[in-house]
Amino acid sequence: MANRTAKRHSSRLRRQRRVRKKIHGTADRPRLAVFRSNKHLSAQLIDDDAGRTIASASSLEAEFRKSSGSTVEAAARIGKAVAQRGKRAGVTKVVYDRGGFLYHGRIAAAAQAAREEGLEF
Numbered sequence: 001m002a003n004r005t006a007k008r009h010s011s012r013l014r015r016q017r018r019v020r021k022k023i024h025g026t027a028d029r030p031r032l033a034v035f036r037s038n039k040h041l042s043a044q045l046i047d048d049d050a051g052r053t054i055a056s057a058s059s060l061e062a063e064f065r066k067s068s069g070s071t072v073e074a075a076a077r078i079g080k081a082v083a084q085r086g087k088r089a090g091v092t093k094v095v096y097d098r099g100g101f102l103y104h105g106r107i108a109a110a111a112q113a114a115r116e117e118g119l120e121f
Helices: 002-020 072-088 106-116
Strands: 031-036 041-047 052-058 095-097
Touching (some): 031 106, 041 106
Parallel strands (some): 031 095
8 A cells, every 4th residue: 555655646746847847936927836635735826936935825824723624615715815815915827836636626626716816827
């Protein structure tokens, strides 16, 4: 079983590196990077030119801890929060980076919530 988990992880990292060759965040259009673990989800707006995070949201934060961090509803709350924080920082357009995960479930819910909150990608 450990071998299957290792293969799944290495495959995701390979997909992530392949996508990162093409996706690059700038100050005008930062990268919205999403990471999903078994229990939690986090999203960041990253300016790759400057190497800094503009805004972030995670299910590990105190305001999101009261409910489960691993559900689609929690992912939607994370997407909405990172979009609001990004808009406060002056970001309206982003490049979506799903981090090698399938665009399905929590990853898609976070993206959809960010779109509904006003981010364009």
